[in-house]
Amino acid sequence: MYYLKLYFNLMSAGLRSQMQYKVSFILRFIGHFVVTSSEFLAIVFIFGKFSHLKGWIIWEVGLLYGMTSVSFASSEILARGFHVFDRMIRLGTFDRVLLRPAGVFIQILAAELELRKLGRILQGVLVMGIAWYMLGLEMDLTKAGFLMAAIINGAIFYTALFIAGAAICFWSIQTTELPNMLTYGGVEASSYPVSVYRAWFRNTLIFIIPLAFINYFPALYVLNKADPIGLPYFMRFLFPLASAVVMFPAIKFWNYGVNHYKSTGS
DSSP: OHHHHHHHHHHHHHHHHHTTSHHHHHHHHHHHHHHHHHHHHHHHHHHHHOSOBTTBOHHHHHHHHHHHHHHHHHHHHHTHHHHTHHHHHHHTTHHHHHHSSSOHHHHHHTSOOOGGGHHHHHHHHHHHHHHHHHTTOOOOHHHHHHHHHHHHHHHHHHHHHHHHHHHHHHHHSSOOHHHHHHHHHHHHHHTSOGGGSOHHHHHIIIIISOTHHHHHHHHHHHHTOOOTTOOOGGGGGOHHHHHHHHHHHHHHHHHHHHHTOOOOOO
């Protein structure tokens, strides 16, 4: 409870700081909304040429896209400190974090707040809402709750990737391309159903880096859609396990990095 209170206090301070410049916030919010909307337009253009992708119509893909977009943007807002951790290592400001009595993990988790990412969340929610309407889905509280749980789980999954990427900086000093491949690349890959990919890449997204559990399997349940791959039905409910499988080693790796940290001398 103490660490939760500390986290919200730190985030609240960041929120008050950014809201000192309301016009700047509004402009950045609108800009991010417009820029990220272009990503879904790319999907729209693809479906302008094809009526479906391996049995998936545009608004079914729109649901996948919206889930990924909201999960990723939520993680970027709530765990931004791990995303920009390499800067703290280079500038030597992480040394000050170690001297404070508060927990290191919580301090980094709430180190930076980027509210402009709310633009991406709004855009993702709008795409999901339109997709829900266009697909004629009923307002089923069970499915709506399931969808929300999957989105929260997706945010946890991406946060785990950010933590692992930050831990690498203890040895590389700056962020490598590998975390970006898994985060930004993962967003692009999971914006489409995994069934459209070649078998080796599809298996990677399911069994090695389980990005398919962020949205693909939960969406199959929400849409009441048969899995073109033919995997067992129960896999639609394994998304919490997938996040745990990624989060547990990420935190272990982070703690190992903290315990073996040597200052850059900046």
